[in-house]
Amino acid sequence: MTRLGSYTHDNQLQHGWTMKNNTSRRAVLQSLIASAIIIGFDVSNRIWVTSASATSRFESLPPLDGVLYTDNTKLAAVSDDFGHIVHRQPIAVLEPGSISDIIRIIQFVRTYKIKIAARGQGHSTYGQSQVEAGVVINISTLNKIHSIVADRAIVDAGVVWSKLLQQTLPHSLTPPVLTDYIELSIGGTLSVGGIGGATHRYGVQIDNVLEVQVVTGEGKLETCSKFQNRDLFEAVLGGLGQCGIIVQATIKLIAAATNTRVFLLFYDDLATFTRDQRLLISDQRFNYEDA
């Protein structure tokens, strides 16, 4: 496993050696790990450089709070998605430990024209979160809920909707619109729109975003909303990951229903079903409609 940044004791123990002398064992392991840590990028050969392989000239990587992986297991995991149709192999995967990591890596790789792709839960179906010979930024490691107040929640883009809902419901609050499947990342669905059973009332998920923090292709952190950097705000929401990386979002919250009555209607012809669905939507009687 080749990686840059902090490393864990568990990983150091994966080798399973049986040396009696703990001190020498630790010293050997530490030197092995140190020699495997990426320290730079060899621009002419376009390969990562570890301290063990550092023979020619290379550009030093910035220090990271998270980890940059180049091992086959990590690369393979992000070379696939929910569709299993498209497979693109990157040259590294960043699991950021902070927003600064994303800024540092974007600033570094853009100098060498290495492409990047953001990835949330990888539930898109046609390679949207993959990049050939580039760096995948796996946002799922940025997954903190920063605050929940009466009308809004501030969350990292890697938080999944189910986790946000678990935190808001005890306050009798909910995001106005949820996707039917809620194990998707907030950054991932804000990049595609996010449609759900309450959309006929509240719009899509991106209609319910008050502010986003975005790292641009130049590696700059921007705050944007309807009132600040509006062009970027509108480009990045529903922007399919092409207009910047959403790292944090302020999501609108509304009062959650305390009781629910569910009606199940069964149809055996499509025309009647779609006619009734349009009727129910225009009627606005129900706050959730799903097919």
Ligand SMILES: Cc1cc2nc3c(=O)[nH]c(=O)nc-3n(C[C@H](O)[C@H](O)[C@H](O)COP(=O)(O)OP(=O)(O)OC[C@H]3O[C@@H](n4cnc5c(N)ncnc54)[C@H](O)[C@@H]3O)c2cc1C
């Ligand atoms: C079982 C299932 C059920 C679904 N149900 C619904 C549904 O009810 N309603 C609905 O609208 N959609 C639904 N979808 C589609 C889903 O919303 C999209 O595929 C969404 O992009 C998945 O989120 P993700 O976290 O997996 O994103 P990924 O697949 O990881 O990424 C999707 C796109 O967003 C980009 N991206 C990811 N994170 C960021 C970020 N932080 N900043 C910028 N760009 C980013 C990626 O580069 C990629 O282009 C469903 C998909 C599945 C597989």
